[in-house]
Structure formats: structure tokens, C-alpha cells
Amino acid sequence: MAALTEYFTMGGYAGYVWASYGVTAILLLGMLIASQRLLRRNQAVHELLAPADLDKNKDGTVEEKT
Amino acid sequence: MNGFLLILRRDLRLAQRQGMDSIMAVMFFVIAVVLFPFGVGPEPNILARIAAGVIWVSALMSSMLSLERLFQTDFEDGSLELLTLSPITLEIAVLAKIVGHWLTTGLPLIIAAPLLGVLLNMPLDGFPMLIAALALGTPSLSLIGAVGAALILGSRRGGVLLSLLILPLYIPVLIFGVSAVDAVIGGFDAKPQLLIMGGFLLAALPLCPWAASAAVRQAVE
Amino acid sequence: MSMIFHRFANPTRFLRLAAVVQPWMAGLTIVLGGVGLYLGLLGSPADYQQGESVRIMYVHVPAAWMAMFVYTGMAVSAAVGLIWKHPLADLIAKSSAPIGACFTFLALFTGALWGKPMWGAWWVWDARLTSMLVLFFLYLGYMALIEAFDDPSRGIKASSILVLVGVVNIPIIKFSVDWWNTLHQPASVLKMGGPSIDPSMLWPLLLMAVAFTTYYFWVLLVRVRAEIIANRVRVLRLKQVHG
Numbered sequence: 001m002a003a004l005t006e007y008f009t010m011g012g013y014a015g016y017v018w019a020s021y022g023v024t025a026i027l028l029l030g031m032l033i034a035s036q037r038l039l040r041r042n043q044a045v046h047e048l049l050a051p052a053d054l055d056k057n058k059d060g061t062v063e064e065k066t
Numbered sequence: 067m068n069g070f071l072l073i074l075r076r077d078l079r080l081a082q083r084q085g086m087d088s089i090m091a092v093m094f095f096v097i098a099v100v101l102f103p104f105g106v107g108p109e110p111n112i113l114a115r116i117a118a119g120v121i122w123v124s125a126l127m128s129s130m131l132s133l134e135r136l137f138q139t140d141f142e143d144g145s146l147e148l149l150t151l152s153p154i155t156l157e158i159a160v161l162a163k164i165v166g167h168w169l170t171t172g173l174p175l176i177i178a179a180p181l182l183g184v185l186l187n188m189p190l191d192g193f194p195m196l197i198a199a200l201a202l203g204t205p206s207l208s209l210i211g212a213v214g215a216a217l218i219l220g221s222r223r224g225g226v227l228l229s230l231l232i233l234p235l236y237i238p239v240l241i242f243g244v245s246a247v248d249a250v251i252g253g254f255d256a257k258p259q260l261l262i263m264g265g266f267l268l269a270a271l272p273l274c275p276w277a278a279s280a281a282v283r284q285a286v287e
Numbered sequence: 288m289s290m291i292f293h294r295f296a297n298p299t300r301f302l303r304l305a306a307v308v309q310p311w312m313a314g315l316t317i318v319l320g321g322v323g324l325y326l327g328l329l330g331s332p333a334d335y336q337q338g339e340s341v342r343i344m345y346v347h348v349p350a351a352w353m354a355m356f357v358y359t360g361m362a363v364s365a366a367v368g369l370i371w372k373h374p375l376a377d378l379i380a381k382s383s384a385p386i387g388a389c390f391t392f393l394a395l396f397t398g399a400l401w402g403k404p405m406w407g408a409w410w411v412w413d414a415r416l417t418s419m420l421v422l423f424f425l426y427l428g429y430m431a432l433i434e435a436f437d438d439p440s441r442g443i444k445a446s447s448i449l450v451l452v453g454v455v456n457i458p459i460i461k462f463s464v465d466w467w468n469t470l471h472q473p474a475s476v477l478k479m480g481g482p483s484i485d486p487s488m489l490w491p492l493l494l495m496a497v498a499f500t501t502y503y504f505w506v507l508l509v510r511v512r513a514e515i516i517a518n519r520v521r522v523l524r525l526k527q528v529h530g
Contacts, residue, residue, distance in 0.1 A: 013340040013404055020343045020397040021328075024350070028502060031389050035506050039513040046516050049523040213452055217445045221435035230431055231449060234424040235456050238463035245470065266459075277452055280369075284444045 069154030070162045077166035087135070091128045091171045092178045098124035099182045110187040117188035118196065118247035122203075124182075125175050126236050129204060132171045133211040133232070134218070134225050136163060137282065141219045147286040156279040164212045164275065172204030188251075195250040202263045203243040209267075209274035210235050216281035239266060296373055298515045305508045312505035316498050323494030331487045341488070343401040349496040351394040351415075353503060354422060357387030361429070362454035365447035375511065377443045380450060381433055382510035386503055388426035394419055414468040418461050425453045439521075 008014060081087055102120045106112055140146040149159050179200055180193055188196070214232040218224045246259035327345035334341035361380040368376035398416055399409045410416065429446050436442035484492070 013338060016340055016400045016404055017342050020346055020400045023396055024346045024393050027389055027393055031386060032502075032506055032509075035509040035513065039509050039516070042513045042516040042520060045520050046523070049520060049527070213448075217432060217449055218435065220438075220441065221432070221445075222437070223435055227428075227431055227435055230424070231428045234421050234428065234460070235452065237421060238456075238459050241463045241467045245467070273455070277448060281445060281448050284441065284448070 069152075070158050073149075073154065073159045073162035074166050077163055078169065081166065081170045087132055088170045088174045091132050092174045094131060095124050095128040095175055095178055096182065098127055099185065102186070114187045114189060117183060117186035118192060118244045118251070120186060121179055121182050121188075121196065122200075122240055122244045122247075125179070125200060125204065126207065126233070126240060128175055129171055129207045130211060130229055130232060130236075131225075132167065133208075133215045134228055136167050136212055136215040137219055137285075138215075138224070141285060146219075146282060150283060150286055156282065157275040160212065160216075160278045160282065161271075161275040164208050164278075167212070168205050168208040172200075172208055175204060176200045191253075192247045192251040195247050195256055198260065199243045199246040199256075199263065202260060202267060203239045206239050206263070206267050206270050207236060209270040210239075212278045213274050213281065216278040216285065219282070219285035239263065242266075296375060298374060298518075301375055302512055302515055305512050309505060309508045312501050312508065315501040316505055319494050319501065320498035323491050323498050327491035327495060331491050332485075334488075337405055340401060340404040343397055344488075345491050345495050347394060347397040347401055348492060349499040350390045350397060351419060352496055353499045354387060354391040354394050354419065356500070357383050357390060357503060358422065358425070358450075358454065358457070361387065361450050365450045369444075369447050369451070375515075377447060378511050378514045379507065380447060381443055382507055382514055383503075384426055384430050384433070386506050386510075388423065388430065390499070390503075391419060391423040391426055395423060412468065412471070414461070414465045417464045417468065418457075421460050421464070422457070425450075425457075429453070 008018075099120055102116070103113060106116070137146055140149065150156055152159075176197055179196055183193055183196060211228075211232055214228050214235075217231065218228050221227060242259045242263050246256040246263070249256040249259060323345065327342055331342075333339045361383045364376045364380040364383070367373050368380065395416070398419070402411060402416075403409050429450055432449055433439075433442040433446045436445070
């Protein structure tokens with residue numbers, strides 16, 4: 001138990017180290033989540049306007065499965 | 067060459083009729099510099115230490131304020147589009163406009179700078195180098211600024227956006243410009259700084275009109 | 288090579304490819320990041336001089352590398368977009384910017400947190416930090432310019448020029464700041480991690496760097512997909528209005 005607490009104190013640098021990792025995690029996670037929300041929102045709007053149309057090209061031809 | 071002079075003369079005539087642009091650039095330059103003693107206190111030693119930097123930063127800001135109008139008025143009334151269609155090479159025309167900008171903005175700043183040096187208690191040794199460095203640096207500021215001015219054509223928030231785009235790009239000129247003056251004041255040779263600034267200018271002379279023209283073409287498309 | 292290039296110029300095909308590749312990027316990020324974090328936080332020793340604070344290096348340095356890598360990628364994409372008019376190139380640049388700005392901010396922030404115990408100051412105007420700060424402004428300028436136009440395609444084209452101007456400037460800025468910094472540098476010499484880095488420290492560093500890279504591709508794919516669909520939506524809406 002003492003070893004665990006000692007680990008978390010990071011030799012006195014706890015604030016700096018954990019703040020660094022923490023902010024990194026928060027920002028990177030946040031960017032990921034925000035991006036996925038953006039994608040999902042756009043997909044939803046697209047669904048409303050033209051359901052299941054994403055396999056079609058602009059000119060209406062259907063893309064072959066590669 | 068003919069086209070170049072044509073555009074240059076036209077821009078200078080327009081600026082002359084306007085009149086206020088050069089005066090306002092200088093006025094802003096002076097006011098910005100004058101703010102600093104109010105900010106940091108009037109103690110002569112401190113002012114002398116920061117004089118070169120303050121003058122240069124204020125020169126940067128002043129140069130930038132007048133840039134927005136480099137292409138804007140021509141863009142709005144359609145003459146910029148005509149310029150792209152004219153037989154004059156767009157890059158040459160852009161260069162002419164940049165020279166016009168420097169003559170109406172950069173040159174007055176250079177003339178006003180010694181006065182501001184006196185206000186900030188700058189050591190006398192620095193005065194000639196200040197003028198030389200500004201003479202070498204302000205053309206680069208006009209060149210780089212023109213690229214920014216062309217990029218923001220038709221945008222929603224031109225002026226402030228222009229500052230955000232251009233100021234980071236001004237930093238090298240600022241660094242070496244101030245360094246040249248401080249070097250001479252400290253008794254050192256400023257030749258390396260001047261050579262580097264000369265290098266910036268020589269590189270900017272072909273590249274900036276090229277980039278600005280590309281941006282202008284995009285804007286009038 | 289150009290075959291692949293042109294093959295995926297088609298946004299629809301790209302959408303399908305992206306959907307396939309994305310989970311792999313996600314998986315790699317999680318696995319490599321997990322191992323990297325384990326090694327960085329637990330499986331590697333503290334530094335002789337810096338103690339445990341050296342562990343910040345495992346997020347700070349990869350973030351800084353990514354900040355530069357992403358901007359370079361944006362510049363390449365912008366060039367491709369301007370020269371060959373590849374339809375996806377501009378979207379890749381636009382989608383990369385927020386991610387790169389995020390990495391730049393993290394590099395600055397973790398750098399400050401590392402600097403305080405190491406040098407005793409939250410911020411020092413050393414060449415690296417200063418250059419990274421300027422890079423941050425370049426990212427912000429790019430993002431501001433893209434959003435400044437009513438016509439989104441105009442914004443993207445203008446920003447492509449801007450990013451190329453910026454990339455030309457980066458070595459100039461780096462050189463200038465280095466010069467400026469050596470003129471003004473305080474007596475102490477700043478060193479990171481010692482003369483040569485020990486393998487026990489190198490591994491977590493490299494793993495985190497690769498994990499950050501796969502993370503970038505992961506989020507990039509998500510954002511580019513979102514952009515392609517947004518374009519589709521715009522076209523569909525125009526069709527609705529104009530019949």
C-alpha cells in the first residue's frame with residue numbers, strides 16, 4: 001500500500017506528471033469524441049436528405065464494391 | 067516595365083488623393099510608441115533598453131494596418147478582376163502595388179523613426195542603424211503582408227484575421243531588425259543581421275508576389 | 288503509385304476505404320498506446336537528474352513531433368490540392384488542422400509542466416518552446432482563415448496557400464528564433480534526457496510516438512469522412528432549393 005502511494009506521488013512531481021498525462025488524455029479523448037459526433041451528425045443529416053445514398057456517386061452511378 | 071510603372075503610378079495617385087493613409091500610419095506608429103512609456107514608466111534607462119524593440123514592433127503594427135486596403139478597394143469595385151485579365155503580368159502588377167504600399171507606408175515610418183528614437187532615449191549610436199534596418203526590413207513587411215492581404219479578400223473578418231495570419235510570419239524580420247540596432251548600440255558589428263535581412267528581402271521579392279497573385283486569382287474566380 | 292492516387296480520388300471509394308481502415312487505426316492506437324503508457328509510467332526507470340518528472344517526456348516529445356508532422360502533412364496535402372486538384376487533398380489538410388493544433392497545445396502545456404520542475408520556470412523563451420508557440424499561431428491562423436469565408440471552397444483554397452507560405456516560413460522562424468535565443472540565453476545549458484537516451488526510455492517514447500501517429504490517422508479518417516458527407520449534404524441541399 002505504501003508502495004502504491006509512493007508511486008502516485010511520483011517522487012514529489014505528482015502534480016506535474018499526472019496533470020500532463022491527465023490533460024493529454026482529456027484533450028485527445030475529447031478530440032476523438034468531438035470528431036465522431038461531427039461524423040455522426042453529418043451522417044444523420046445525410047440520411048434525412050437522401051437515405052442510403054452513400055454508395056452512389058454524384059452522377060448517380062453506383063460504386064462497385066472493391 | 068511599362069505595366070509596372072503604370073500600376074505604381076496609379077496606386078500612388080490614388081494614395082495621394084486619399085492623403086490620409088500615410089498620415090494615419092505614421093500617427094498610429096507614433097501613438098503606439100508613446101504608449102510604452104506610459105506602460106513601463108518613464109525611466110530613461112529602461113526606455114533606452116527597449117527602444118529598438120518597441121519601435122520595430124510598432125512599425126510592424128502600423129505596416130499591417132494599411133495592408134488590408136492594398137487589394138480591398140480594387141477587389142470591391144472589380145478593377146482587381148480586370149487586372150487579372152489585363153496583358154500586364156499579375157505578379158508584376160502585384161509587385162507594383164506592393165512598392166506603392168511601401169512608398170506610402172514604409173517610407174514615412176522610416177522617416178518618423180528617429181523622432182521616436184529620441185522619445186525613447188535610444189542611444190545615438192543606434193540611429194543610423196535603425197534607419198538602415200527599417201529600410202531593409204519594411205519592404206519585406208510589405209511583401210509578406212501583401213500575401214496575407216490577398217488571402218483575406220472576400221472574407222468576413224478581414225482586419226483582425228490579417229494580423230493573426232501575418233504577425234507570426236513577421237517575427238524573423240523583427241528579430242534581426244532589432245538585433246541589428248541593439249548590436250550597434252552594444253558596440254558590435256551588425257553586418258550578419260543586415261545580410262540576413264537582405265536575404266529575406268531577396269527571397270521575398272519573387273516569392274511573395276507569386277503567392278499573392280495565386281491568392282488574388284482565387285479571390286476573383 | 289499514381290494508380291492508387293487516382294483510385295482514391297473518388298470520395299465514395301475513400302469513404303468505404305476509410306470505414307475499413309479506421310478500426311485498425313483505433314486498435315493500433317489503443318494497443319501501442321497501452322503498452323507505451325505501461326512502459327512509460329511503470330516499466331521504465333526515473334531519470335538520474337530529473338527524477339520521476341522525466342515521465343512527462345513520454346507525452347511531451349511525441350506531442351511535439353506530431354505537431355510538426357501534422358503541419359508537414361497539411362503542407363503536402365495543400366500542395367497536392369493546389370497542383371493536381373485532388374479533391375480529397377484539401378479535405379485532409381482541413382481535417383488535420385484541429386488535431387495538429389491540439390498536439391501543439393499539448394506540447395506547450397506539458398512542456399510547461401516539465402519545465403517548472405526541470406528549470407524552475409513555467410515558461411522560458413528557449414528556441415524550441417518559442418518556435419512551437421509560433422507554430423501554434425500558424426495552426427490557429429489556418430483554422431481562422433478557413434472559417435472566414437461564406438463559401439467553404441474559397442476558404443479551403445486560401446488556406447492551402449497559407450499553409451504553404453507557413454511551411455516555407457517554419458525553417459526561417461526556427462533559424463531566427465535559434466539565433467535570437469543564443470543571443471539571449473541564460474548561463475545554463477538545457478538538455479533533455481541526457482546525452483544519449485537509454486533503451487528503457489527509448490521504447491516507451493517510440494511506442495507513444497507511433498501511438499500518437501495512429502491516433503492522428505484514426506481521428507483524421509473520422510474527420511475526413513465527416514467532411515465528405517458534409518459536402519454531399521451541401522450539394523443535396525442546393526438541389527432541393529434549386530430543384
